[in-house]
Amino acid sequence: MSGADDIYDARIKTLAAQAETLGPVDxxxxxxxADNFLCGDRMAVExxxxxxxxxxxxxxxxxxxxxxxxxxxxxxxxxxxxxxxLQGGIKQVEALMADGTPATGAWEGLNAFTPVHxxxxxxxxxxxxxxxxxxxxxxxxxxxx
Amino acid sequence: MLSLRDQFPSLASGLAGTYLDNxxxxxxxxxxxxxxxxxxxxxxxxxKRGIYPxxxxxxxxxENARAAxxxxxxxxxxxxxxxxxxxxxxINLVAHGFGAGLSPGDEIIIGEGEHHAxxxxxxxxxxxxxxxxxxxxxxxxxxxxxxxxDGLITARTRLIAVTHASNVTGAVTDVAAVCDIARGKGxxxxxxxxxxxxxxxxxxxTLGCDFYVVTGHKMFGPTGIGVLWxxxxxxxAMAPFMGGGEMIRRVTFDETIFAPPPHRFEAGTPPITxxxxxxxxxxxxxxxxxxxxxxxxxxxxxxxxxxxxxxDRVTVIGPGATAKRLPILSFTIAGVHPHDICELMxxxxxxxxxxxxxxxxxxxxxxxxxxxxxxxxxxNIPSDIEAFTAxxxxxxxxxx
Numbered sequence: 001m002s003g004a005d006d007i008y009d010a011r012i013k014t015l016a017a018q019a020e021t022l023g024p025v026d027x028x029x030x031x032x033x034a035d036n037f038l039c040g041d042r043m044a045v046e047x048x049x050x051x052x053x054x055x056x057x058x059x060x061x062x063x064x065x066x067x068x069x070x071x072x073x074x075x076x077x078x079x080x081x082x083x084x085x086l087q088g089g090i091k092q093v094e095a096l097m098a099d100g101t102p103a104t105g106a107w108e109g110l111n112a113f114t115p116v117h118x119x120x121x122x123x124x125x126x127x128x129x130x131x132x133x134x135x136x137x138x139x140x141x142x143x144x145x
Numbered sequence: 146m147l148s149l150r151d152q153f154p155s156l157a158s159g160l161a162g163t164y165l166d167n168x169x170x171x172x173x174x175x176x177x178x179x180x181x182x183x184x185x186x187x188x189x190x191x192x193k194r195g196i197y198p199x200x201x202x203x204x205x206x207x208e209n210a211r212a213a214x215x216x217x218x219x220x221x222x223x224x225x226x227x228x229x230x231x232x233x234x235x236i237n238l239v240a241h242g243f244g245a246g247l248s249p250g251d252e253i254i255i256g257e258g259e260h261h262a263x264x265x266x267x268x269x270x271x272x273x274x275x276x277x278x279x280x281x282x283x284x285x286x287x288x289x290x291x292x293x294x295d296g297l298i299t300a301r302t303r304l305i306a307v308t309h310a311s312n313v314t315g316a317v318t319d320v321a322a323v324c325d326i327a328r329g330k331g332x333x334x335x336x337x338x339x340x341x342x343x344x345x346x347x348x349x350x351t352l353g354c355d356f357y358v359v360t361g362h363k364m365f366g367p368t369g370i371g372v373l374w375x376x377x378x379x380x381x382a383m384a385p386f387m388g389g390g391e392m393i394r395r396v397t398f399d400e401t402i403f404a405p406p407p408h409r410f411e412a413g414t415p416p417i418t419x420x421x422x423x424x425x426x427x428x429x430x431x432x433x434x435x436x437x438x439x440x441x442x443x444x445x446x447x448x449x450x451x452x453x454x455x456x457d458r459v460t461v462i463g464p465g466a467t468a469k470r471l472p473i474l475s476f477t478i479a480g481v482h483p484h485d486i487c488e489l490m491x492x493x494x495x496x497x498x499x500x501x502x503x504x505x506x507x508x509x510x511x512x513x514x515x516x517x518x519x520x521x522x523x524x525n526i527p528s529d530i531e532a533f534t535a536x537x538x539x540x541x542x543x544x545x
Contacts, residue, residue, distance in 0.1 A: 004492035
C-alpha cells in the first residue's frame, strides 16, 4: 500500500458513490458551472435559498472520485445552514487543503479529505465543488435576514 | 556499445520508473544531454553575430543542429528550418505570419481531433482577422474523414491544419492524401508532427505539406525548443511574428528591412543550447534502425491491448492494434476516473496520463470526458507492460 492509497479510504469512496444522487434543485437561486483547469472536470452547483437559509444544494458533477465525494458532502451538509455557514465551509475546506487545519462544526465531515492535504496536485479536485459554490453565491449577493 | 535503453540516463538509472507518458514528454537521450553540457561548459557564446572563435563555433554548432533537423524532417534546405520554443510556438508563428496575408472571409480547415495547440491559435486568428474556421470531422476511431475534405474546400480556403498523429488515439493521418487534395486546389497544409517525430524520421517532401512542426521534448531532446519547417517560398512570403535583434538586415527609425528566413523568424537570442541538444537527438534518431524499432513498438502495443482484452470494464478509445497508428493507447474503465487511476498507478511507479489530453473537441466527439493514456516509445520493454498490468490490478483493488 502506498501513501496515495490513503486518499481513497472508505469514507471518501462512500461519499463519492452518493454523488450519483445529485441532481437539480427545485428553485435555484443561483447556478454556476466550474471547470478544473488541470483536467477539465466539471461541477455545476445549484443553490435553493429561503432568505439566507439554504434549502438545498444540488447540481451535476463530472469528475474524479475526490470531486464527486466533495460534491456529495457539500450537498449533504448544506441544507439548513445559513449563507454565512456556507462561506465558512468554503474557508474550512481551503484551510484543510492549504495547511491541514481540521474542519469543525457542521463541516467536520470534511476531515475525510485530510490525506489529500499532502497531495497538492489533487487539492483542486476537492475544492472544485466549493469553488463553484462560492461563484454561485456571489451571484445572489448578501441578504439581510 | 550501449543498448538503446542505456542511451537514456533516466531509464538506465531506473529513476523514471515504468515510463509510459511519452506522448507528453519523452526521456532525454544521453547524447543530447552530453552535447548541451559540452556547449555550456566549453563552447557557450551567442550566435549569428560574434566573430571571435568561441562565437563562430557556437554559431556553427547551432547551424549544424539546424541541418540535423532538416535531415530528420527530409528537407533539402536547412534554411527552411526555423527554431522556435515549441511546436505550439511554431503553429502560433504560422498563425501570425501566414495569417497576416489572409483576408476576412478566407477559410482555414482544422481537424476535429487536433490538440488545442492546433485549434486555439486559429481561433485567435479568426477573432483578429475575420477568417472562417471549418472543422474536418474524424471517424469513430479518431481518423480524419478525408471523404469530407473535398466538400469543405472552397475558393476561399487558404490552409488545412491537421495532426500527423493523434496524441489521444494514436491514429495516423494520411497526410499525403490530404496534401494531394489540397495541392489540387491551391490550399496550403500545416501538419502537427509533435507525436509523429518520436517514431522515426519524417519526409516532408514525400508528404507534400507546406508546414511541419515538431517539438524537442517529444523527440528525446530538451524542453523549450521546437521547430517549424516550411517550404522556402512559403517562408519567403511570410511576415515575421516577433521583432527584435537577429532578424533584421537594417533598422532605422523609419523602417526595418528584415533578414531572410530562417533568421526573420528567430527574433532575439534563440534557445541555443536546446537547439544543439535537439540536433544531437535528431542525429541519434537518424542512426537508428526504424523498421525494427517500429516493429518492437507494435509488439508492445499488442501486448498492452491483449491485457485489456479480457477486462469487461475497459474500452479502448481509438483504432485497433494493427491499424495505421502510433503506440499511444487511450482507454476508459467503467466507473473509474482516469485521474484516480493515474494517481494510484503513479504511486506504483507507472507514469500514465489522464484527462482530456488538451483535445477537448475530440473528447466530445468520442463521447468521453477523459481517458487514461499509456504511450510507448522506442526504449520501452516488455517488463514495462508487465509492471503496468500488475499496477492496474492493484489500483482497481484499491478503488473497488
